[in-house]
Amino acid sequence: MISSQMLKGTLEGCILKIISKEETYGYEIVQKLQEFGFHDVNEGTIYPLLLRLQKNNAITATMKSSSIGPNRKYYRISEKGRLDLDDFYKGWIELNLIVNSLLKDK
Amino acid sequence: MRNTEEKKLRKINEQEEKLLFRENKDVYTDIIVYLSGKISGYEREEVRNDIIHIILDGQNRNDTIDHIIGSDPKTFCDSILENYADQKGSIMKDYVFPWLSSLLLLAFITCCVKKEFIQSVKDVIAYKPLTDSIPVYISDIMVLIIVPIFAILFIELFIKKVFDFNSNKYLSPAFILSIIGVTTGLILIVAFLRIPVFYTSLYYCVGFIFSVFAAYLFVRHW
Numbered sequence: 322m323i324s325s326q327m328l329k330g331t332l333e334g335c336i337l338k339i340i341s342k343e344e345t346y347g348y349e350i351v352q353k354l355q356e357f358g359f360h361d362v363n364e365g366t367i368y369p370l371l372l373r374l375q376k377n378n379a380i381t382a383t384m385k386s387s388s389i390g391p392n393r394k395y396y397r398i399s400e401k402g403r404l405d406l407d408d409f410y411k412g413w414i415e416l417n418l419i420v421n422s423l424l425k426d427k
Numbered sequence: 428m429r430n431t432e433e434k435k436l437r438k439i440n441e442q443e444e445k446l447l448f449r450e451n452k453d454v455y456t457d458i459i460v461y462l463s464g465k466i467s468g469y470e471r472e473e474v475r476n477d478i479i480h481i482i483l484d485g486q487n488r489n490d491t492i493d494h495i496i497g498s499d500p501k502t503f504c505d506s507i508l509e510n511y512a513d514q515k516g517s518i519m520k521d522y523v524f525p526w527l528s529s530l531l532l533l534a535f536i537t538c539c540v541k542k543e544f545i546q547s548v549k550d551v552i553a554y555k556p557l558t559d560s561i562p563v564y565i566s567d568i569m570v571l572i573i574v575p576i577f578a579i580l581f582i583e584l585f586i587k588k589v590f591d592f593n594s595n596k597y598l599s600p601a602f603i604l605s606i607i608g609v610t611t612g613l614i615l616i617v618a619f620l621r622i623p624v625f626y627t628s629l630y631y632c633v634g635f636i637f638s639v640f641a642a643y644l645f646v647r648h649w
Binding site: 348366368369372394 | 480
């Protein structure tokens with residue numbers, strides 16, 4: 322099980338990656354995260370992160386009507402968001418290498 | 428402009444809230460009460476709108492609020508509030524604004540219930556000269572001090588700690604005793620301390636109300 326502290330730093334980057342593929346909404350993001358193995362994530366987990374991404378101008382949000390239920394907020398990545406995603410990816414690769422070599426050191 | 432948008436969004440939220448299922452409404456209300464203590468204005472209504480839609484979408488999938496938001500609404504709220512930690516003037520918002528709001532309402536009511544105030548208004552309409560005939564009692568001054576302080580204490584003790592109470596929070600002994608205590612105290616003050624401290628005219632009363640209103644508007648747009 323992944324601790325919430327560990328999750329905190331990485332979930333934002335993962336959400337950005339999902340949004341970078343196509344315009345999407347909250348529950349769909351949760352579903353995709355769960356498919357990849359983030360089983361304990363729900364909309365309550367990601368909503369504050371989506372707020373943060375919006376405030377940092379990494380994503381934009383548009384309310385759209387839905388044929389099967391209430392209106393939904395759809396998120397789309399911005400140019401700044403793509404740069405942030407790049408930084409996250411580079412940071413993750415570097416961290417991954419460092420932690421792996423540390424853990425392998427007997 | 429922002430105020431108009433806020434009012435519009437608040438009306439939309441009030442309508443859409445009615446679509447929330449009963450079993451989800453209690454937790455939703457606690458969330459909004461807790462957040463209202465820290466976020467104000469248009470941003471509060473935006474967050475409120477988002478949360479309503481998250482819950483409505485979940486209801487559409489037959490999910491319970493536990494499943495949608497998680498079993499710890501306080502943590503959910505605190506995570507949201509981290510995004511608003513840089514909101515300036517939290518002392519103004521948390522303390523000065525509620526104090527001014529209640530002071531404004533009380534000042535207006537205190538003046539309007541005085542027969543001398545009403546007589547002075549009639550005198551102005553009839554072009555009669557005004558005199559310092561409106562008494563300001565000890566009880567008036569005490570009510571104007573005590574009630575706004577109580578409004579702030581109420582926010583600190585009940586609204587900010589809404590998740591610390593159990594589901595019967597509005598029946599908790601602390602809540603009930605405080606309401607009874609303050610109400611009894613105020614009744615006794617008004618009944619027994621109607622001793623005039625000084626007399627004033629309509630102009631000073633209206634001037635006082637307008638000053639408090641100006642301060643209220645200033646803090647509201649801070």
